[in-house]
Amino acid sequence: MNIQCPLPIKTEEIIKLGHGSGGEMTQRLLTNYIQPIFNNSWVAQADDSATLPWAADQLVFTTDSFVISPLFFPGGNIGELAVYGTVNDLAMAGAEPKFLSCSLILEEGLPLKTLKRVLLSMASAAKTTGVSLVTGDTKVVERGKGDGIYINTSGVGVLLSNQPTDARQIQTGDLILLSGDVGRHGISVMACREGLEFESSLTSDCAPLNGAVAKLLRAGVEIHCLRDLTRGGLATALVELAESSCRGFVLEESSIPLSETVRGACEILGLDPLYVANEGRFVAFVPERFSNLAISILRNTEVGASCEYIGRVDGEARPQVILRNNLGCECLLQRLPGEQLPRIC
Amino acid sequence: MNIQCPLPIKTEEIIKLGHGSGGEMTQRLLTNYIQPIFNNSWVAQADDSATLPWAADQLVFTTDSFVISPLFFPGGNIGELAVYGTVNDLAMAGAEPKFLSCSLILEEGLPLKTLKRVLLSMASAAKTTGVSLVTGDTKVVERGKGDGIYINTSGVGVLLSNQPTDARQIQTGDLILLSGDVGRHGISVMACREGLEFESSLTSDCAPLNGAVAKLLRAGVEIHCLRDLTRGGLATALVELAESSCRGFVLEESSIPLSETVRGACEILGLDPLYVANEGRFVAFVPERFSNLAISILRNTEVGASCEYIGRVDGEARPQVILRNNLGCECLLQRLPGEQLPRIC
Amino acid sequence: MCLGVPGVVEKIIGNSPLERIGKVRFGGIAREINLSLVPDAQVGDYVIVHVGIAISQIQKTEAELVFHYLDALKDPDSAERS
Amino acid sequence: MCLGVPGVVEKIIGNSPLERIGKVRFGGIAREINLSLVPDAQVGDYVIVHVGIAISQIQKTEAELVFHYLDALKDPDSAERS
Amino acid sequence: MKYVDEYRQSEYIQKIATDISKITTKTWRLMEVCGGQTHAIVRNRIDQLLPDKLELVHGPGCPVCVTPLEMVDRAIAIAAMPGVIFCSFGDMLRVPGTDSNLLEIKATGADIRIIYSPLQAVQIAEQNPTKEVIFFAVGFETTATANAMAAALAKKKELNNFSMLVSQFLVTPAIEAICSAPESLVQGFLAAGHVCSVTGYECYLPLTQKFRIPIVVTGFEPLDILEGILHCVTQLEQGTYHVANQYVRAVKKAGNWHAQTLLKRVFSVSNQYWRGIGQIPQSGLVFNDEYADLDAGTKFALTAVSTPEQGLCISGDIMLGQKKPYDCPHFGKKCRPEQPLGAPMVSSEGACSAYYRYSQQEKFSEHPMSVTDKD
Amino acid sequence: MKYVDEYRQSEYIQKIATDISKITTKTWRLMEVCGGQTHAIVRNRIDQLLPDKLELVHGPGCPVCVTPLEMVDRAIAIAAMPGVIFCSFGDMLRVPGTDSNLLEIKATGADIRIIYSPLQAVQIAEQNPTKEVIFFAVGFETTATANAMAAALAKKKELNNFSMLVSQFLVTPAIEAICSAPESLVQGFLAAGHVCSVTGYECYLPLTQKFRIPIVVTGFEPLDILEGILHCVTQLEQGTYHVANQYVRAVKKAGNWHAQTLLKRVFSVSNQYWRGIGQIPQSGLVFNDEYADLDAGTKFALTAVSTPEQGLCISGDIMLGQKKPYDCPHFGKKCRPEQPLGAPMVSSEGACSAYYRYSQQEKFSEHPMSVTDKD
């Protein structure tokens, strides 16, 4: 047997198990990457926790782990996603996001420059959304036990309004306002996945929603419920809300915004765009008397420029979602059993 | 070529990618596992966040991801560890832990009954420590991109005392109280690792520390700083504190409790027990006048039965840790560069 | 069975036997498609694609027949189709 | 070089050529160790183990010599060692 | 999208639906042969546009549904072997084998890749010379053409780590079998447009005459299907029976000569077992001698294993148009999309699954969400 | 722990240290040959117990330090091959090769296993018949004995997927080389107890006579080392030079016959290159003909690659006792344990690393924590 390559190519600077050992290498990761990039007094203290000022008698608390592949996709990356995702969950509770934690699970072999890009994105996403990344953790897992980077962010926020904003507040007659066209995130990620590659100029809808929500609430718009559309797409989010609220929703297919790119990709892969993932879209349940105000405010935000009313809450009490399609027929929307797989027929 | 096994053995119930799709399978995981096991009104609401009462003007916030292999080890498992770890970080800030989040990254193929065991452990650990697991998230990663289960817990708590408790409060003359013998967790995990296996009756020190801390603080013991010993062991924790506090510490090797088992394992593997991981030990910096009170209270707790004063804060300002060994010589303790590897010489 | 999606040929890229490859656009996306079984399809032509392979070329004139018929239906007298 | 740790033989498990295996205890832990190179070591004997293999057997009497010498040092007249 | 949007326009749809209602005077039972048609019908709820007198029944044209249990078991056994990359279309992954399915085998560590095109499997084989790459080549004539392309390319590239587990079906013998069944209630067929783009429709001419039954080739858009129904009902009402081609824009009478040539180059016609239905003579496509070395069935010889079909699933009756999913006692109870008992519940265009997903609104009280299950 | 704790008792240690101080009247420079002794000295700061007149210098007895650069590069190249499991002791993983080290190669995907015993490598080979298992067999006589056991077992089990990349060193020729160097300042040796448990110490008799220098075999506990120093200084002060055995409880004059027999069965003596020092005649152990098929160096023939040592590291001078780590201009600056420039900074008993870790208290102002570095 003869070895082809007498010496391995010089490896770039990468994550090694030692970076997760809690020793000198971990310390350097903290002082050379995390602290200067996140740059606030809490991470500078390098404690295992942050002690924060709090001036409210309620606290909204949420968590999400981000495990996306590829780490960088058209229109975003895992770092942005991790900040926006948690910020959005707080915004959806009607809260102003205040503080975020950042816990990294790094796979041995990750280039340090990739980590740096992701952390810089997180810092800039935090700045955009007005939150601080105040506490964190870093673990390193062996090669083949991770996928580059997994990020968990948890977040705390304060309520913006005294009115509760959740599924139980949904009322018959509420209009359902969708903030923009659906499916961009899922399709733009799929477009760069091995085997399904296609050409498109599509970018993910990945965006922070707290600004738009704050504008609506501060303008006095009464919002009964907010929900961001994530993994299961528009359909799954609405089915969940129908169940939690014990109300029926009726949607008009023709009013649901959809880009030509998302349509094309869904056609060739046999996917239903209503079940494709989003990362910067939400639905708001608005009583009719606020409907003009709400849409005019949302239209003037970056994330809501293409918003539309897509349906309303039905008088009937059945907790279900009916889609009235372009042919005039009524279809029941349900959760998919598992992931949506590309079909051949 | 002939196939040996004509049909695969019936697979047990396992995690599939569909469980992370956000669809029906995800929903079932939530309603059949998470909600009944964590069992509180916030997870029952199944929102993406929890809105919690808060009656304090400060908030302690922390996060940790747990990536341990094996998932079950003598004396504990990843679920307990994930709850106690975050509870302990809050306790170390002088806080009473209130609410925890739980974010799971599950590897395709994980048996559901393993997941259930871990979740039940988490629920019981939460009960023991008096916290509620109020919000969560579940992601599923492809086989070979995880290691069974990774868990992130983040936690929020309220300060127990008006006195700040952190490295910057450490004062010259403070005594360093160590809550028990060191290295049990690291060695008991190593004992069941492939290739290093050895026989011992050792169990991990994995335990919640909030009860003991609360007792000390409520009894009026003035504590300047608390730190739990984790990845880098006693030595790394103290080096970090010496740096943050800009003080020098002097330790007496003879007063550091160490079990015969940990000693034996460290001898044959060439490891230094002061750098071996712990999960239920802490150091407290106590002014001399409270030293008798502190040790008598801590001795009466389960986690502090073998506690000892191991050293004191030196008058000299050099931020370093000196270990006075059994021979009467002085050794400087420093961080290890990376992980501690077994040695042959 | 057999999901078939119409797309327009934007470019012919390769032309070896069994590997006549073209870029075909479907709405907002484009993809490389094997055009070996529709050797007459040229840039601008529409083809029906199934699992990455074009199985037939769309006949423009024939495609319009149904709409002529339907448009004629407006006129209640011409409801019968040839 | 050559980390060598003394342990006590607790049990002889195997005895084939090159594979004389015993359970050896080191403080609170025990491990299977190859005893082929210390064929005389029996249960209760101490051996020096290097990378899983016993390389020598500890001689009890010889081990005590140094302590006799040191204990004798208390007596200022016997500070010289043979 | 051109050639898509036009065929979904509400105004045209309404017109043609009205037309159908106008001419329908009796009860007629039509079978849409193909799963893609079923999908279009149920997804769009086209049934809501049709007069009550018209009944649509679902045919056997879903490869996911008719691939024999034994073949699924074989696929699972091969995929579970070490050193193997098993490539499959997404829809085959959930099909239940005797004890497991491909998705579960994947979860326990098998390297199973979901591909969009058979040509990708060939690429994967080229890129992984040290692995055995097996492609699960299921399908009717349309997909078989693509499969043949993959085989021919692998041959040209002289890959010897590539093989295909074939489970291929022909539509015409199936239609003949359905018509021949004495208990058959089907009065007209909507034949599958994409199959006919390859095969043409000359083969249907003798059938219309022999069984005195209309056969209309249709496309898959709502307007295509409605137009096809209109053609078919028109014939039935008039008592005529011939082959009509609704899908003129993509189907020629003689089909695609290049595709047919390629198919013949690689495959030969053989007897074929259809899951739930049984053996149909001359209804399958297997490798001919020249391509026999690409046959994964031979390359990975499976010690014969008897895999009798379970008695629970009535998929055969459903695919032959004799029963509806609602008639199955397990439908929506023991058998649900996330836990299918039979293949028609697997693919979203499998008849049972399609019914389940889009017809729940009529029977909300039996909503599966309320069923607590072990899972 | 028996035979450990007694040798660490403060009271005895103080007594013997006092004894040493009492008898030391001149400046003496002793070399502890073995890295294990260095580790014990520096970790316990035994230097603090000795009179200023006594100087301890570190010898070449650390396999991590003396394994040639080329051998490390070879290990890296083999470990990076697909289909390979590369087994190594933990300490070898951070040793710098020309461009990389084993830990980095592991991080980029190589299957590198840290083992506690060479016998585990044999087990891994048995359990993974489809993989090539290579064990990086570094060491002096003690470890070489264990390596020989692994080789003999693999032979007995007829494993043909197992091989060893050997880099083995003999202590006696190294001591002779140090003594022969005209610039040598070493006046007495503390020989390595564990090596002598295998070899015995008869081989040292001619050396003491030829170079008129005392050699004392010591154990590795603090009391062992101090007693060894006492023996050595006693001889020096009295002007005598013979071999003394402090480690009587574990070392016999003739050593371990069984171990020697096993060593000879598997290995033969050869010339050997020592990193930082150069070639020393008859100072290595390589496979003899009967075991040649286990030689990974032959099995995975590496196209000869010139790997000249970098000029930066003065490890040779350090290992020959001519310089101290502090004398190296890179010590604690460019060269630190987490980023070693030379092998002596790698293993915790490498001379430079030991000095770095335990001697920082004297030079706090140069504390590396304050060095900001790219990393």
Ligand code: SF4
């Ligand atoms: S519902 Fe299930 S069991 Fe019944 S026929 Fe359909 S697939 Fe078979």
Ligand code: SF4
């Ligand atoms: S400090 Fe580094 S460069 Fe200098 S001799 Fe030691 S190992 Fe070599």
Ligand SMILES: [Mg+2]
């Ligand atoms: Mg959340």
Ligand SMILES: [Mg+2]
């Ligand atoms: Mg979210």
Ligand SMILES: [Mg+2]
């Ligand atoms: Mg959300």
Ligand SMILES: [Mg+2]
């Ligand atoms: Mg942490």
Ligand SMILES: [Mg+2]
């Ligand atoms: Mg990976």
Ligand SMILES: [Mg+2]
């Ligand atoms: Mg923490």
Ligand SMILES: [Mg+2]
């Ligand atoms: Mg912690």
Ligand SMILES: [Mg+2]
């Ligand atoms: Mg901590």
Ligand SMILES: [Mg+2]
């Ligand atoms: Mg979530």
Ligand SMILES: [Mg+2]
């Ligand atoms: Mg794994």
